[in-house]
Amino acid sequence: MTLFAGPVFDMARTQFNIIADHLEIPSDERDRLLLPKRAISVSCPIHMDDGRTAVFTGYRVQHHLTLGPAKGGTRYAPNVDIGEIAALAIWMSWKCALADLPYGGGKGGVTVDPRLLSPRELESLSRRYMQEMIPFVGPHTDVMAPDMGTNEQVMAWFMDTYSMYQGVTVTEIVTGKPVGSGGTLGRNEATGHGVAFLASRALDHLGIDPLASTAILQGFGNVGSHAAIGLARRGTRIVGLSDHTVAIYDRNGFDAQSAFDHVMKHRVLKGFADQAEIDPTELLTKPCDILAPCAVERVIDEEVAAALNCRILAEGANGPTTPDADLVLGNQNNAIFVIPDILCNAGGVIVSYFEWVQSLQQYFWSKDEVMEKLERALDRSWRQVVDRANRHGVSNRTAAMSIGVDRVRKAKQARGLFP
Template sequence: MNSNIYNSPVFEMACRQFDRAADILEMDTRLRQRVKMPKRCLAVSCPIELDNGEVVVYEGFRVQHHLSMGPTKGGLRFHPKVDLGEVAALAMWMSWKCALAGLPYGGAKGGIAVDPFALSLGELERLSRRYMQEMIPFVGPNVDVMAPDVGTTPQVMAWMMDTYSSYVGSNASAVVTGKPVGLGGSEGRKEATGYGVAYFAKSYLDDLGIAPEEATAVVQGFGNVGSEAAKALNRFGVKVIAISDVSGGYHNPHGIDIGDAIKYVSKNRTLEGWNGGDQIPNDELLEIKCDILAPCALERVINETNASKLNCRIIAEGANGPTTNQADAILAENPDVLIVPDILCNSGGVIVSYFEWVQDLQSTFWTRKEVLNRLCKLLDRSKAELEAQRSKLGCSRREAALSLGIHRVAEAKRIRGLFP
């Protein structure tokens, strides 16, 4: 079954990944489409008044992939290139990610086609609140729980929580995660995704017998995930020699001053004009010789054009879907490159979002140390289960991760049965 609703290269990529994993699992044909296709998609108009009095209508989307194991869970993306197909693919990947981590969630994702940097703070608030208002019939702490993603922040989550709470007439902190700590957010949530990327990179360095102090890393994408991954890699002893964002790449073979780069971006929004490294094009940055390449931006940046040119030992996928199917096939022929697949590598964010949700529901809050200790235990468990599955099936790490997550969702649907 092909979909006319989710027609996009990213969705097709996610579907091909699913089909490969389903073949490995020899999944019953009666289950395949039920497990594969999203349960629900929403497209809404979000009109807001700009500061100059003009009224602009933005397109917003939300896809809920399945609700067989609990409420759906997933981020909200503000980016000019957001479309329904991309959002659907991200929701699918979130489903497998949650199941792989053993979380009681289905996957979801949302987005608005907008450049958030082009909006004033007031315009951003009006857009965030309007989007949540349109979503109210379809979200809730036990229905669908949103979180930050590309272009959104804890402040956006705070506005959305307030909008939903005003509608239901009581404080509903569990309706979103990634909130400021003072509003029921969790300690450790901000750094969770990037920390997890670095944690897995270090873990696989250990497996390869490479000391972190002797290793180098390149981080593509210097938003929340990339900057936190770079910070954590530094703390583990790894030298980060290149970073990038939309303004381009910055290379310093002696080591990037991550703290200085973060301060610069906090003040200037991007790395443009930063003097902490030699500026190079983003495509060249991906090909720098290093031990760890961490793509932490958008989808499909590693493709059939550049896959054979990569010069790293480990690809730690901080972004969702950064490696195309064609690139996977090329990299499979190179035994010197180890891929830590996205649904494992960047799962730290949704795991700590789960912790935040649990804390909000129970009104009991943990310290940062408690959160990170719990996170590391789940990351270690997921890695061990993935490696056992890889050994059992004789497949790639991506196929092992996907087959584990997909199998768990399929089992839940099989056991629940098909509603008449």
């Protein structure tokens, strides 16, 4: 029994057990690989604008520190719980190991709907959360980043709060911060850029002409919007988009940049193409070459998987496809080519690593240098995953997770067990 529970954690555990069986990992090694090293829960009281005192619950999970500091985002969402945060930290461990980054997985969150907070309340909550985390984080212990519901402004508040307690500016305590405060060029679009880059690699792998290809992006936040723009620049027609307010579909396609500009102005996609609105549940199963779920976990279950009508599933979100859905995808006669999440959305953590290195060295790169290094890193992981999948006759997800899990396992074996 552990304190971690819920459907998202159960999914992470099931995925791990599948890989552990595949790698023939002895049963007495499995808990040490799966269970987080440290889980923190804190209360974050703040003064609200109406004079009340409200208390929000915050979490941070550090999965392992074997390869280096924990690394991972911090999300603000009303459904955040310790099980979800633990699962996301576990997935981040395999993702960092697959990309060969010197990190263990970390993740944090606060149970709150940030849209209901004023700017002052949001700042107060962010600073209080970081203040509570100071005993447990550090540039060589745990490095935070943005996630759902947070952004570069929140990271700037995190950095400033930590720095005030240290008495010096510590830019390397977070990544994803503003460029003017020690951030890196290219970080905002890194995850979406990586999704577009790898989806294009998959098109080439399958012999599909990019100029004749179509894509649907479920989730038009930071990841989905930049993925759509990146695909459109490569010639792919964007035929479907959605966010939490609306889903739109048109076989003739949408202008991705115009949709992005609309969201920047109105904060939501609704109102961009009223005539093209459809039921959000239908969007995932519309015909396309590339389907990129870029929102939340577990949107593709067994039923949805059976109805998918795409050639490539590019997982921009963390854990969008359930293990039961994976079984359906693997049994199809004309199997869908899956780019698993720990590969597909790794662009964000790779560029976060670049930002951390630049902050430590106080030496900064151009955007072209960042993007060149990002694509080179993604391409290296892509080739390793596809090669392993072909050699072992396994799915891309099994190949990717096997690489990640095996690297963490070997690092733990090399270091031994202390004391």
